[in-house]
Each structure stands twice: as C-alpha cells, then as structure tokens.
Amino acid sequence: xxxxxxxxxxxxxxxxxxxxxxxxxxxxxxxxxxxxxxxxxxxxxxxxxxxxxxxxxxxxxxxxxxxxxxxxxxxxxxxxxxxxxxxxxxxxxxxxxxxxxxxxxxxxxxxxxxxxxxxxxxxxxxxxxxxxxxxxxxxxxxxxxxxxxxxxxxxxxxxxxxxxxxxxxxxxxxxxxxxxxxxxxxxxxxxxxxxxxxxxxxxxxxxxxxxxxxxxxxxxxxxxxxxxxxxxxxxxxxxxxxxxxxxxxxxxxxxxxxxxxxxxxxxxxxxxxxxxxxxxxxxxxxxxxxxxxxxxxxxxxxxxxxxxxxxxxxxxxxxxxxxxxxxxxxxxxxxxxxxxxxxxxxxxxxxxxxxxxxxxxxxxxxxxxxxxxxxxxxxxxxxxxxxxxxxxxxxxxxxxxxxxxxxxxxxxxxxxxxxxxxxxxxxxxxxxxxxxxxxxxxxxxxxxxxxxxxxxxxxxxxxxxxxxxxxxxxxxxxxxxxxxxxxxxxxxxxxxxxxxxxxxxxxxxxxxxxxxxxxxxxxxxxxxxxxxxxxxxxxxxxxxxxxxxxxxxxxxxxxxxxxxxxxxxxxxxxxxxxxxxxxxxxxxxxxxxxxxxxxxxxxxxxxxxxxxxxxxxxx
Numbered sequence: 221x222x223x224x225x226x227x228x229x230x231x232x233x234x235x236x237x238x239x240x241x242x243x244x245x246x247x248x249x250x251x252x253x254x255x256x257x258x259x260x261x262x263x264x265x266x267x268x269x270x271x272x273x274x275x276x277x278x279x280x281x282x283x284x285x286x287x288x289x290x291x292x293x294x295x296x297x298x299x300x301x302x303x304x305x306x307x308x309x310x311x312x313x314x315x316x317x318x319x320x321x322x323x324x325x326x327x328x329x330x331x332x333x334x335x336x337x338x339x340x341x342x343x344x345x346x347x348x349x350x351x352x353x354x355x356x357x358x359x360x361x362x363x364x365x366x367x368x369x370x371x372x373x374x375x376x377x378x379x380x381x382x383x384x385x386x387x388x389x390x391x392x393x394x395x396x397x398x399x400x401x402x403x404x405x406x407x408x409x410x411x412x413x414x415x416x417x418x419x420x421x422x423x424x425x426x427x428x429x430x431x432x433x434x435x436x437x438x439x440x441x442x443x444x445x446x447x448x449x450x451x452x453x454x455x456x457x458x459x460x461x462x463x464x465x466x467x468x469x470x471x472x473x474x475x476x477x478x479x480x481x482x483x484x485x486x487x488x489x490x491x492x493x494x495x496x497x498x499x500x501x502x503x504x505x506x507x508x509x510x511x512x513x514x515x516x517x518x519x520x521x522x523x524x525x526x527x528x529x530x531x532x533x534x535x536x537x538x539x540x541x542x543x544x545x546x547x548x549x550x551x552x553x554x555x556x557x558x559x560x561x562x563x564x565x566x567x568x569x570x571x572x573x574x575x576x577x578x579x580x581x582x583x584x585x586x587x588x589x590x591x592x593x594x595x596x597x598x599x600x601x602x603x604x605x606x607x608x609x610x611x612x613x614x615x616x617x618x619x620x621x622x623x624x625x626x627x628x629x630x631x632x633x634x635x636x637x638x639x640x641x642x643x644x645x646x647x648x649x650x651x652x653x654x655x656x657x658x659x660x661x662x663x664x665x666x667x668x669x670x671x672x673x674x675x676x677x678x679x680x681x682x683x684x685x686x687x688x689x690x691x692x693x694x695x696x697x698x699x700x701x702x703x704x705x706x707x708x709x710x711x712x713x714x715x716x717x718x719x720x721x722x723x724x725x726x727x728x729x730x731x732x733x734x735x736x737x738x739x740x741x742x743x744x745x746x747x748x749x750x751x752x753x754x755x756x757x758x759x760x761x762x763x764x765x766x767x768x769x770x771x772x773x774x775x776x777x778x779x780x781x782x783x784x785x786x787x788x789x790x791x792x793x794x795x796x797x798x799x800x801x802x803x804x805x806x807x808x809x810x811x812x813x814x815x816x817x818x819x820x821x822x823x824x825x826x827x828x829x830x831x832x833x834x835x836x837x838x839x
Contacts, residue, residue, distance in 0.1 A: 249359035252373045252389055257350050259394035261421030265347065268292050268421070272446045277303050279438040282524040282540075286440060288345075289451050295346040295355065296456040304523040305540045305557060312342045313456040319620075322557045324462030325584055327733070331635065332619030332714050333403055339382035340401060349377050349387065356380040364391065372397060395422070406431065418445045435525065466553045466585060473604040475549035477597045482572050483803045484643030484721030486590070488597065490578065491547035493518040498575035502597065503641030504731065505622035506579035508546075508556055511564040514575050515541060522560045548582060551599055556581060568761045569672040571802025579641065580621040584733045590640065592725040593743040602734050611730070611741035614691030618736070624715070625738070628689040629700070632656055634716025636690065638724070638738060644671060645698045645722025645750050646688055647680070651713040653702040659683070662700055666838055668773035669758040670701045677770070679704040682752060684839045688723065693740050695723050699752045699839055722750055754835035755809040755818065757783060765798035766790055766823070767805075781833045783822065790828065791821040809835065 257265065270293075275286040282304035289298045298311040309320040317329040317338040329335040348355030362374040371391040378384040385401035399410045408431075412424035425442040468475060479502065480487040489497035498514060515522060522539030539560040546553040558576070567574050582588070586599040616623040616638065627636040634652060648658055658664070664683030671678040680701035688695045699722065726746045730739040756776020762768040767789040772778045789797050792805060809818070812835055820831045 249361050249375045252361065252375050253349055253359070253387075255394040256387075256389045256396055257347075259422070260396070260415075264420035265292075265350065268447050270448055270451055272449045272451070274443045276441045276443060277301060277439070278441075279303060280436060280524045280526040282306070282526075289455060290345045291451070291456070292346050293354065295342040295348065296453075297342045297345055298451075298456050305542060306524075309459070310338070311456050311458070312338060313458070316458060317342075318458045320459055323465060323581070324459070326459050326461070327584065327618050328458065329620070330617035330736075331624055332617075333712065334618070334620040336383035336714070337401070337403060340379060340385055343377075343379040343382055344385070344399065348379060349375075362386065370397075396424070419447060421447075464585075465555065466551055468601070469550040469552075472550060473601040475551045475599050477549035477599070479595055479597050480572075481592065481595060481721070481725070483570055483806065484725070485570065486597065486640055486721075487572065488548065488578070491545075492576075493520075493543050494545070496547075499573050500576040500578050501574065501641060502582075503577050503579035504583055504639060505637070506577045506641050507621065508543075508558040508576070508578055508581050509561045509563060510541075510543070510558050510576040511574070512560055512562055513564055515539075515560045518543065520558075520560065526559075546578070548578070548599065551586075553582075553585070566673070568763075571761055571806075577641070583731055587734075588731045589728065590724075590731070591728045591743075592721075593728065593745065602732070605730065605732075608730060608739040609741060611728070611739040612692045613737055613739050614693070615737050619715075623731075623733070623736075623738070625690055627691070627716070627719075628687075629658075629717060630661065630686050632658075632716070635714070636688075636717045636719050637715060638690075639718050639720050640724060642671075642718055642720025643722070644701055644718070644720040646685065646700045647671075647678075647718040647720065648700050648702045649712050649715050649717060650703045650705065652716045658700075659702055662702070663839075664700070664702050666756075666773055666776070667704065668756075668776075669771035672758075672760070677758075682839050684750075688719070690719065690723075690740070693727075693742075695726065697750060698723055699750045751810050752839045753806070753810050754812065754814060754816075754837060755833050756836075756838055759789060761802050762788060764788075765796075767797050767800075767802070776838060777833045777836050781820075781831045783820075783831060783833070784824070786824075788823040789820055790823055793819050 271290045273288040277284045277286050284301060284303035286299060286301045294314055296312055296314050300309045307322045311318055317335055318326050319329065320326040329338050343355055346355065348357060357377055357379040360376040362376050365372045365374050365388065372388040373391055375387045376384060377387060383401060385399055387396060388398040388400065390397045395415055396412055398412065401408045408429060410427055410429045412427055414424060414426040415422045416425050423445050427440040429438040477488055486502040488500055488502050490500055492498050492510065492514065495518060520541040522541045524540050525537040541558055541560055542555055543558050544555045546556045564574055587602050587605040589598040614625050616625045622637050624635045624637050627634060653659060659681050662683030662685055664681035666682045668679065669677045670680040670682060680703050683700050685698055685700045688698045726743060728741040728743055755778050756773055757769055757778035758771040759767040759769045769783055769787045769789065770785055772783050772785055791797055792800060814835055814837045816835045818833045818835065820833060822829060822831050
C-alpha cells in the first residue's frame with residue numbers, strides 16, 4: 221500500500237522471539253529466497269512482464285479502492301487510490317518517485333524517508349530479491365524467529381539506494397508472511413496472507429499493515445490480478461499539473477496578507493466556507509487543519525479517524541472534510557481537503573486562539589514571500605513574482621510535504637528542514653546528535669520541556685552551536701535543542717535538524733515550491749545574538765487564568781527560587797496572571813537582562829507565597 225499517499229497512517233513493529241541461529245546452507249539467504257520463490261510459483265515468475273491489481277481498501281474507518289500497475293522487469297510502479305474523501309496517486313518511472321494528492325497537484329520525492337521508502341516499495345513490487353541481476357542488493361540471514369507458535373526464516377534485504385527491510389518467510393510453507401521496514405520515525409510491519417493461484421504463480425490476496433493499535437490498521441483485499449496486460453510507459457510518469465483551483469480578486473496576480481508573529485508562529489486570518497475570519501498558523505510543511513469547533517460551526521461532515529502525529533510522542537485521531545472556499549487575503553481556493561484535528565487545546569500553550577493550520581497546500585500553489593520584519597506574507601501567481609534581488613538562493617528537496625536544504629552545524633553536514641511552524645531556532649534530531657556526540661560538543665547539559673505541539677511536550681537538551689550554515693548563509697551562535705523524544709517527528713533518523721523561527725525571522729524568505737528553491741534576504745535582525753529562556757521553566761495558561769508550571773529543570777533560576785512543576789503563577793511583578801499575555805511574558809523572560817529580578821506570587825499545594833526569580837544566561 222502506498223506510503224506517500226497514506227502518510228498520515230502510521231505503522232510500527234511486531235514483538236518476537238529470536239531463536240538460536242545455526243548457520244548452514246539451508247538458512248543462507250540464497251537458499252531461503254529460492255525456497256520462497258519456488259513456493260510462490262518458481263520459474264513461472266521469470267517470464268512475467270507486468271501485473272495489474274484491483275483491490276478494496278479499509279483504513280481508519282474509511283473504505284475505498286486501489287488500482288496498481290507494476291512493471292516486473294524494471295520496477296516502475298503506479299498506484300491510484302480512493303479512500304473516503306481522500307484520492308490520489310503515486311508512482312515511480314524508473315528515475316523519479318512522485319505522489320499526487322486530492323487536488324491533482326504532484327510533487328517528486330527527492331530525498332529522505334519518502335524516497336528511500338518509495339524505492340524499497342518499487343523493489344519489492346518487482347520481486348527484486350529474486351532477481352539481483354536486475355536489482356542490485358545485498359542479503360543477510362537474520363536466522364530464525366518465533367512468533368505465536370510459528371517459525372520464520374528472516375532475511376534482511378538492502379536494495380541499492382533504498383531502505384533496508386526484513387522478509388519473514390514461513391519455515392513450513394516457505395511463503396512470505398510479513399515485511400518489516402524501519403522508517404525514519406517508526407517501524408512498519410505488513411502481513412501477507414490468503415495466497416491464491418493466478419495462472420501459474422501464487423499471490424497474497426490480503427495485506428494488513430499495523431502499528432499495534434488496531435484502529436489504525438490498513439487493509440488491502442485484492443479483487444483481481446492480471447499479468448502481462450499492456451501498459452503505456454507514460455502511465456508511470458509524473459502527471460501534468462491540473463488547472464488552477466484558485467483565483468485572485470479583480471484580476472490581480474498577487475495578494476499581501478498581514479500576519480502576527482506569536483511565540484515564533486505565523487498567524488493569519490483566513491475565511492473558511494464563507495465564514496470567519498479564523499485564526500490559523502501558517503506552516504510550510506503542514507497540512508490543512510481545522511479544529512472540531514470550527515468544523516461544527518461550518519456544518520462539516522467528517523469521515524474517518526486517521527492517525528496524526530507531531531513533535532510529541534502521542535497520536536491523535538484525524539477526520540477528513542472538504543471546505544469551499546478557503547480565502548487568504550484576496551485569493552480564493554476551491555474545494556480544499558482539511559483534516560479535523562483537536563489542536564485547539566494548543567491555545568493554552570500559545571496563549572492565543574487557534575482555529576487551524578494552513579501551509580503546504582498554499583505554498584505548493586504560489587510563490588510565497590514571508591517578510592518577518594514587516595509581518596507580511598505575499599502570495600504570487602508563479603512567474604509573476606519580483607526578481608530575488610540580493611538574497612541567497614538555496615535549493616531544496618522534498619521529503620513528503622517537508623522541504624529540506626543542505627547545511628552544516630559546526631562543520632558537520634546534514635539535511636535540515638525549513639519549518640515556519642516551529643518556534644525554536646534549531647532543533648537537532650536525536651539520532652543525528654547521538655551519532656556525532658553533539659550534547660558533549662555543544663555543552664548541552666540543561667534538559668527540559670522546550671516546546672509543545674501535536675502529541676504533547678517536546679523535551680530537549682539545550683546548548684549553543686558555533687555556526688549553522690544553510691546554503692551560502694551562516695548564522696552565528698544559534699541556540700540548539702537536542703531532542704530527547706524517542707517518538708514523533710523529531711526521532712527521524714535521516715534528518716540532522718529542523719530550522720524554525722528563531723533563525724528564519726532574521727530573513728525575508730521567498731519560497732518557490734515549483735522551482736524547489738528558497739531565497740534568503742537578511743533583515744535588520746540578522747546579526748542579533750540568539751537567546752533562550754532566562755528563568756528556566758515552562759508554563760502554560762491554566763483554565764482558571766493562572767499560569768501552570770509544568771517543568772523546572774534542575775539548577776535554573778526558577779529551581780533555585782523553589783518553584784516546581786504543578787505550581788501556579790498568580791501574578792508577575794504585582795500584575796495578575798489573568799491580565800498578562802502569555803507570549804509577551806515568555807518573551808520578557810527570554811530577553812530581559814541577566815540579573816533582572818522578577819517577583820512572582822505563586823500557589824503551591826493550596827498555599828500562596830512570594831518568590832523572586834533572578835534571570836540568568838543558561839546557554
């Protein structure tokens with residue numbers, strides 16, 4: 221089942237028992253794969269050129285259909301699906317991997333998890349493990365495994381240029397039983413069953429992908445398989461773009477939209493379904509989202525319960541609905557697919573109302589100029605935007621809906637995502653940081669909550685790097701947060717880091733998704749020294765109007781003042797918490813000079829007391 225189209229559906233691994241591995245000729249990869257091929261049809265596979273499969277789909281409370289064409293000789297692949305309101309396609313033409321969404325817009329999978337996983341899928345669909353002369357790969361026996369009383373011979377396959385995966389082959393029937401693939405932030409297990417004979421070969425007619433949470437399982441039930449049906453080579457190529465589904469008022473070719481910058485997040489006012497305005501975050505890689513409250517106000521009928529994830533480790537259910545129209549400034553977009561997702565709870569963290577998110581769906585249609593200094597976002601019809609001026613042009617690649625650029629952190633090369641949806645300056649992902657021992661190198665000894673998003677809190681070790689380089693631009697002494705989360709988006713093993721508003725707000729940035737480039741123009745903030753919270757605590761707005769402290773790292777000014785998680789801040793310097801604006805207080809505690817004394821009235825275990833927090837530089 222295509223992972224690029226169903227990216228919202230997360231997959232994970234199965235627990236097993238490893239049996240003692242006795243190496244002999246019968247357990248070597250070549251022998252195991254030869255028995256598997258023989259059990260599934262043997263030499264009859266050698267003469268087959270293509271396969272055309274029609275299936276039923278079921279996932280997350282939605283049902284639909286899939287149609288798939290496979291070139292068994294060279295791995296070219298095309299899948300088209302319909303699942304509730306979700307439609308799309310994905311393909312591989314032998315060179316380019318691409319995906320097409322419900323709007324008909326397509327993009328190529330250039331790098332990272334999307335490309336590695338797509339190439340592995342194309343390899344498997346062509347049974348590349350039986351034909352190393354066609355598809356170069358290396359093979360390793362992982363011995364025998366036992367699961368629920370059954371025994372399996374396990375072979376690790378590493379296709380050239382693709383993600384490795386494991387084949388679990390039933391030791392009795394020699395049929396392929398499951399495929400286990402460790403992706404960037406999860407491990408996916410796909411089970412194959414109900415083998416039937418089609419012509420002279422055997423094919424699984426049921427596939428199930430699971431993360432252990434059965435409500436998020438994906439199931440494919442095959443209706444028919446036809447071999448050697450003629451298919452045009454052009455069918456595998458990237459589809460042409462659809463007609464524009466947007467229009468500007470009064471024949472204009474651009475629109476300028478003011479925004480608020482709150483906690484580093486870009487907030488826009490947009491119109492949805494003819495109503496509003498609604499207050500939404502603008503996130504370069506984010507999908508369209510509205511809260512359940514907005515969906516109810518608009519009378520939307522939602523479908524499904526897909527799995528949604530963010531920087532936290534928890535998952536949330538996501539429904540789908542279409543909204544017509546979406547208006548951003550003076551441009552209107554027709555029939556947009558939105559996820560209905562309970563992000564309104566983030567208002568306690570951000571301190572302002574949140575009605576939804578827009579991002580990737582807007583950025584892919586327009587050339588977008590984000591002017592942080594003047595708090596304005598301008599959307600241009602592609603080809604009508606002004607020349608880039610003296611900005612630095614930085615090419616990027618797509619990893620699903622996210623854009624990634626080549627960069628360096630203190631001389632270490634890696635891929636960095638550009639993310640207007642992040643409040644941080646630089647998040648370094650745990651696998652990359654551990655490979656390069658960055659906690660020690662950056663002096664990152666302060667650990668605590670450093671952010672909050674979909675899935676809950678993000679914990680990090682905080683330090684300061686010497687230099688972050690993005691293309692030809694260098695940013696000195698950025699605060700770097702090394703993620704401690706073991707799940708969620710920041711556990712990606714293929715990415716070095718995520719660049720957010722602390723760095724991006726030093727530029728005016730032009731995003732051109734069609735040409736795959738960003739232009740960075742320095743603004744007045746470019747040379748400012750990056751700062752981090754000088755009080756040393758994370759707090760959110762509580763329902764009673766106070767601020768609830770949720771984390772106080774050891775050794776910080778807040779800890780030295782005796783504050784602990786669970787305390788409530790009633791007032792700051794004599795002003796009631798209910799009269800204070802959360803983002804403004806956070807900014808003050810970050811930018812007021814070290815040595816500044818902040819007077820707090822707090823409630824701990826039902827008793828009130830006065831506390832003095834003396835701000836200090838922590839990184």
